[in-house]
Amino acid sequence: MIDALIQRMENFSHLDPLSRxxxxxxxxxxxxxxxxxxxxxxxxxxALGAYFVLSGFACRNLHLPNGKRPITELLLPGDVxxxxxxxxxxxxxAVSSLTHLQAAFLSRTTLSRWSRRSPSLNEALWRARALxxxxxxxxxxxxxxxxxxxxxxxxxxxxLVRLRAVSLATQDACTLxxxxxxxxxATGLTPVxxxxxxxxxxxxxxxxxxxxxxxxHDPARLQEIGGFDPEYLRTPGPDPQECLPDSIASxxxxxxxxxxxxxxxxxxxxxxxxxxxxx
Amino acid sequence: MIDALIQRMENFSHLDPLSRxxxxxxxxxxxxxxxxxxxxxxxxxxALGAYFVLSGFACRNLHLPNGKRPITELLLPGDVxxxxxxxxxxxxxAVSSLTHLQAAFLSRTTLSRWSRRSPSLNEALWRARALxxxxxxxxxxxxxxxxxxxxxxxxxxxxLVRLRAVSLATQDACTLxxxxxxxxxATGLTPVxxxxxxxxxxxxxxxxxxxxxxxxHDPARLQEIGGFDPEYLRTPGPDPQECLPDSIASxxxxxxxxxxxxxxxxxxxxxxxxxxxxx
DNA sequence: CGTGCAATTGAGTTGAGTCAAGGCTAGTGG
DNA sequence: CCACTAGCCTTGACTCAACTCAATTGCACG
Numbered sequence: 001m002i003d004a005l006i007q008r009m010e011n012f013s014h015l016d017p018l019s020r021x022x023x024x025x026x027x028x029x030x031x032x033x034x035x036x037x038x039x040x041x042x043x044x045x046x047a048l049g050a051y052f053v054l055s056g057f058a059c060r061n062l063h064l065p066n067g068k069r070p071i072t073e074l075l076l077p078g079d080v081x082x083x084x085x086x087x088x089x090x091x092x093x094a095v096s097s098l099t100h101l102q103a104a105f106l107s108r109t110t111l112s113r114w115s116r117r118s119p120s121l122n123e124a125l126w127r128a129r130a131l132x133x134x135x136x137x138x139x140x141x142x143x144x145x146x147x148x149x150x151x152x153x154x155x156x157x158x159x160l161v162r163l164r165a166v167s168l169a170t171q172d173a174c175t176l177x178x179x180x181x182x183x184x185x186a187t188g189l190t191p192v193x194x195x196x197x198x199x200x201x202x203x204x205x206x207x208x209x210x211x212x213x214x215x216x217h218d219p220a221r222l223q224e225i226g227g228f229d230p231e232y233l234r235t236p237g238p239d240p241q242e243c244l245p246d247s248i249a250s251x252x253x254x255x256x257x258x259x260x261x262x263x264x265x266x267x268x269x270x271x272x273x274x275x276x277x278x279x
Numbered sequence: 280m281i282d283a284l285i286q287r288m289e290n291f292s293h294l295d296p297l298s299r300x301x302x303x304x305x306x307x308x309x310x311x312x313x314x315x316x317x318x319x320x321x322x323x324x325x326a327l328g329a330y331f332v333l334s335g336f337a338c339r340n341l342h343l344p345n346g347k348r349p350i351t352e353l354l355l356p357g358d359v360x361x362x363x364x365x366x367x368x369x370x371x372x373a374v375s376s377l378t379h380l381q382a383a384f385l386s387r388t389t390l391s392r393w394s395r396r397s398p399s400l401n402e403a404l405w406r407a408r409a410l411x412x413x414x415x416x417x418x419x420x421x422x423x424x425x426x427x428x429x430x431x432x433x434x435x436x437x438x439l440v441r442l443r444a445v446s447l448a449t450q451d452a453c454t455l456x457x458x459x460x461x462x463x464x465a466t467g468l469t470p471v472x473x474x475x476x477x478x479x480x481x482x483x484x485x486x487x488x489x490x491x492x493x494x495x496h497d498p499a500r501l502q503e504i505g506g507f508d509p510e511y512l513r514t515p516g517p518d519p520q521e522c523l524p525d526s527i528a529s530x531x532x533x534x535x536x537x538x539x540x541x542x543x544x545x546x547x548x549x550x551x552x553x554x555x556x557x558x
Numbered sequence: 559c560g561t562g563c564a565a566t567t568g569a570g571t572t573g574a575g576t577c578a579a580g581g582c583t584a585g586t587g588g
Numbered sequence: 589c590c591a592c593t594a595g596c597c598t599t600g601a602c603t604c605a606a607c608t609c610a611a612t613t614g615c616a617c618g
Contacts, residue, residue: 144467188423
């Protein structure tokens with residue numbers, strides 16, 4: 001499972017052999033085990049470093065005074081968490097395990113040292129954060145402007161793609177150790193309504209979620225319902241060419257950027273209809 | 280207005296005089312003007328650099344096939360946008376101006392050069408991103424688990440605090456050049472319902488939003504309704520002491536981190552009731 | 559002096575939430 | 589080995605917050 005993490009980081013940036021070995025060694029040396037429902041970070045606490053998830057599921061969540069407990073992030077094997085907080089301020093959300101969890105703790109000191117020494121690892125970390133951020137943006141849209149069935153469809157599509165990236169899902173199925181209550185917290189719905197909606201998805205022959213297992217029978221429909229476009233999850237791949245289409249040093253990049261420095265970008269006016277909100 | 284930006288960056292990290300001057304000069308040299316409703320980045324486009332908002336409002340939004348146009352981020356003077364995309368992949372959302380907008384474009388090349396040369400500026404940029412990320416997290420909670428009146432209350436509190444940070448708001452009022460439709464897109468509501476809810480806030484004597492101006496008559500109530508805790512918006516302040524309570528090099532930091540490297544953090548079990556969702 | 563967008567208001571509909579009861583399963587302890 | 593308990597899932601009946609549809613006003617801009 002450490003290999004999944006390494007593979008994942010490789011997807012963000014091609015690691016030099018030294019960094020790769022160092023990362024692997026550190027993950028083995030600093031692995032920690034958590035049982036389900038354990039608090040790893042709590043809100044308001046100052047983070048001392050970051051965790052790399054090696055196996056199991058975790059989530060970032062919060063206790064609201066009204067009793068709700070929204071999940072703002074699902075952390076899967078290969079994900080990193082806590083890296084943001086250690087740059088900024090005490091955490092504003094807690095992180096807790098959903099299943100048995102294995103995670104490597106790397107202190108701020110270690111991370112700083114690494115990112116100074118290995119630009120590729122630094123880049124990988126940045127990109128890992130950027131990906132999380134893109135996911136966050138999609139969740140915001142999901143919760144803010146989709147119906148129950150659409151939200152679940154989108155979430156399922158996302159999780160399937162993310163789990164495939166670490167070889168934990170086949171084309172159309174995966175183990176998903178979440179309760180319906182977890183799904184509800186992640187989608188801003190009620191457990192009861194999630195239940196009914198799952199039943200509907202099943203009745204429509206689109207997907208089944210049972211016994212911690214998600215099976216998608218009609219991926220195309222699921223994707224269509226959720227309005228899912230996997231693009232936001234794509235990692236550039238380890239190939240530096242594809243990774244940085246405009247090399248920072250490339251002449252045509254500088255030309256284009258220089259042009260932008262003088263003239264505003266696309267001058268497209270937004271079509272008048274900000275009001276347009278047919279459904 | 281450039282001073283507001285500088286002041287803002289200073290809040291993230293104490294800039295050395297050289298960086299400060301360089302930043303100021305670049306902002307003046309590369310300022311661009313956009314009229315309202317202009318597209319600055321469009322989705323799918325590869326970003327060539329980042330923009331620093333000098334004056335005016337902008338937003339990050341998206342066109343959904345169902346006609347909705349959710350706003351995922353409000354960009355105020357002093358905010359930076361586009362910095363994430365240039366590290367990663369094409370943008371997944373568009374950014375467009377809401378009002379007349381003045382923004383400085385800084386190319387990827389320039390930014391890379393700066394962050395290599397000036398650690399303090401690099402840190403400031405990181406923290407600016409981290410703050411955006413924290414705001415994103417709060418929006419997710421807002422849209423996912425609050426009622427209409429709560430969402431608006433929270434948004435108003437947030438905007439007031441953010442605008443105060445750049446001296447664009449007094450303790451209880453600010454100019455807010457947003458339409459009710461914009462508020463609707465930002466909160467995941469309907470313009471009609473936003474209208475009614477604003478009327479309610481006004482009737483309750485809590486706040487008025489009229490003619491692009493937000494006036495809060497009862498800040499305490501507003502904050503209470505929105506469940507708003509300003510903590511997530513606090514910038515550490517320019518004081519390095521306060522900024523990094525645990526200096527990366529400090530011995531007690533290393534002790535605590537080392538301890539974590541052996542034992543899991545807090546071993547608090549989550550109270551059994553993940554089901555607890557009274558209202 | 560239209561034309562278009564923003565704001566407003568009313569009436570009716572509905573998707574999702576609430577309340578409540580019952581079944582299934584797994585773990586615990588006698 | 590068998591209660592007993594505690595989550596989790598399931599289902600039905602009812603309620604309500606927010607959405608839809610629709611019509612009216614007022615303003616700003618060309």
